[in-house]
Amino acid sequence: MYDPVLADIRYGCGRSLRIAPPDSTKALLAGLTAPDVMARAFPIMAFDSFSKDLLVNAYTLGRISRLTRDTEAEELALDQIRRLKRRARKLQSEWLVAQVARRMNSATPLRERLESFWADHFTARGKANVMIQAGSPYVESAIRPHLARRFEDMLIAVTTHPLMLHYLDQHASAGPNSPQALKYPGKKGLNENLAREVLELHTLGVDGPYTQTDVRQLAELLTGLAFTAEGGTEFRRPLAEPGAETVLGKNYGGDHPARLEDIHAALRDLARHPVTARHVAGKLAVHFVADTPEAELVSAMETAWLDTNGDLMAVYRAMLDHPAAWDPRPANAKQPLDFIASACRALDVPQDMLRKRVGIALIQPMRLMGQVWQQPPGPDGLPEADDAWLTPQGLAARLQWGFAMPQALLGALPDPRDFVETALGSRAPAEVRFAAGAAETRADGIGVVLASPAFQRM
Numbered sequence: 001m002y003d004p005v006l007a008d009i010r011y012g013c014g015r016s017l018r019i020a021p022p023d024s025t026k027a028l029l030a031g032l033t034a035p036d037v038m039a040r041a042f043p044i045m046a047f048d049s050f051s052k053d054l055l056v057n058a059y060t061l062g063r064i065s066r067l068t069r070d071t072e073a074e075e076l077a078l079d080q081i082r083r084l085k086r087r088a089r090k091l092q093s094e095w096l097v098a099q100v101a102r103r104m105n106s107a108t109p110l111r112e113r114l115e116s117f118w119a120d121h122f123t124a125r126g127k128a129n130v131m132i133q134a135g136s137p138y139v140e141s142a143i144r145p146h147l148a149r150r151f152e153d154m155l156i157a158v159t160t161h162p163l164m165l166h167y168l169d170q171h172a173s174a175g176p177n178s179p180q181a182l183k184y185p186g187k188k189g190l191n192e193n194l195a196r197e198v199l200e201l202h203t204l205g206v207d208g209p210y211t212q213t214d215v216r217q218l219a220e221l222l223t224g225l226a227f228t229a230e231g232g233t234e235f236r237r238p239l240a241e242p243g244a245e246t247v248l249g250k251n252y253g254g255d256h257p258a259r260l261e262d263i264h265a266a267l268r269d270l271a272r273h274p275v276t277a278r279h280v281a282g283k284l285a286v287h288f289v290a291d292t293p294e295a296e297l298v299s300a301m302e303t304a305w306l307d308t309n310g311d312l313m314a315v316y317r318a319m320l321d322h323p324a325a326w327d328p329r330p331a332n333a334k335q336p337l338d339f340i341a342s343a344c345r346a347l348d349v350p351q352d353m354l355r356k357r358v359g360i361a362l363i364q365p366m367r368l369m370g371q372v373w374q375q376p377p378g379p380d381g382l383p384e385a386d387d388a389w390l391t392p393q394g395l396a397a398r399l400q401w402g403f404a405m406p407q408a409l410l411g412a413l414p415d416p417r418d419f420v421e422t423a424l425g426s427r428a429p430a431e432v433r434f435a436a437g438a439a440e441t442r443a444d445g446i447g448v449v450l451a452s453p454a455f456q457r458m
């Protein structure tokens with residue numbers, strides 16, 4: 001059942017000339033708990049460092065500019081803000097290169113794939129100032145450390161993270177009967193965005209067993225969550241709704257002043273809910289296996305979730321132990337980042353070349369293929385369906401990248417007859433092998449392999 005070539009392609013970041021695939025499901029999973037070599041080799045700034053280095057300065061300069069309107073001091077502050085934003089954009093590009101470099105060089109590539117899945121499941125993006133560039137630090141701090149832990153740990157980390165609070169305007173939410181709302185009537189109000197997305201997207205799903213009353217009660221429970229650039233997430237009791245809130249029939253708080261622990265308790269219960277198990281297990285199966293995965297596969301993953309209170313390693317193991325996970329037929333279409341990163345891994349592109357050409361090699365082509373880096377269309381993240389990616393424009397951009405970019409990144413290209421084996425191994429169809437060998441130039445031969453349906457799919 002286990003196929004090392006398929007493991008590289010479907011559950012990894014593509015085939016590599018240098019890095020052998022894991023030799024078993026056990027080895028594939030063991031990489032998730034091994035030391036995070038890639039994070040050390042290709043570092044991305046943690047969110048705490050991002051806040052201290054960029055966010056604090058941006059907020060401070062913003063206050064100065066507002067307090068010194070129409071003065072030389074305001075102009076100086078605005079100029080410094082522009083410089084800070086340029087630096088943040090440059091760092092964001094460097095972090096994209098680091099993420100692709102991790103995919104190209106990892107001997108435990110399932111970690112990189114899972115990071116992308118969970119980052120999309122818990123979509124959050126900055127909406128103003130340097131927060132727009134905070135996506136990679138958010139993922140590095142709130143998601144990557146929890147990939148092999150319980151789902152509830154990741155759910156708590158992302159729900160209470162400053163970027164999520166900023167994205168869904170939770171930091172401005174106040175309970176209707178909170179001290180702040182009563183002190184400033186009409187100026188402080190309840191915001192349901194975070195509560196709705198936690199229930200609808202992150203846990204129970206859009207058809208989950210909750211009502212608008214549950215959304216409002218959870219929104220009231222979440223009041224008090226806020227953040228500062230200097231200190232990160234904090235709980236502000238003056239914003240919190242007093243008394244107990246009831247979510248899915250269970251009371252939280254009420255016998256003591258509002259506190260952060262009650263929010264954590266509600267999130268843990270949501271993470272362990274059977275409908276959450278079914279919803280999130282189904283999303284995992286769709287992402288890794290097929291747009292319409294076998295019901296038995298999802299059921300096995302759901303059972304593992306319920307038996308272990310959401311131990312993600314058990315859920316991954318249930319997926320990889322199921323025969324449907326190893327169906328040899330080509331499955332999902334690669335999303336743009338998956339396509340480009342797997343091509344770079346097979347070509348063994350030097351990181352320096354990606355850094356020099358990050359715009360034309362990564363950012364612009366991904367945009368043309370339909371994926372704007374760290375700018376998802378909404379809180380539900382990127383679409384999973386193949387037809388969202390295999391559009392005429394998207395396919396044209398993939399063809400253009402495959403035929404032109406390898407030459408630009410490498411100069412001296414490998415023999416296409418060797419490359420087809422590197423990129424696809426035993427999954428290379430005979431017609432692709434023939435076309436690669438018959439191409440007039442090496443660039444055309446490489447392009448044929450990268451443009452083939454066999455390479456475009458997992």
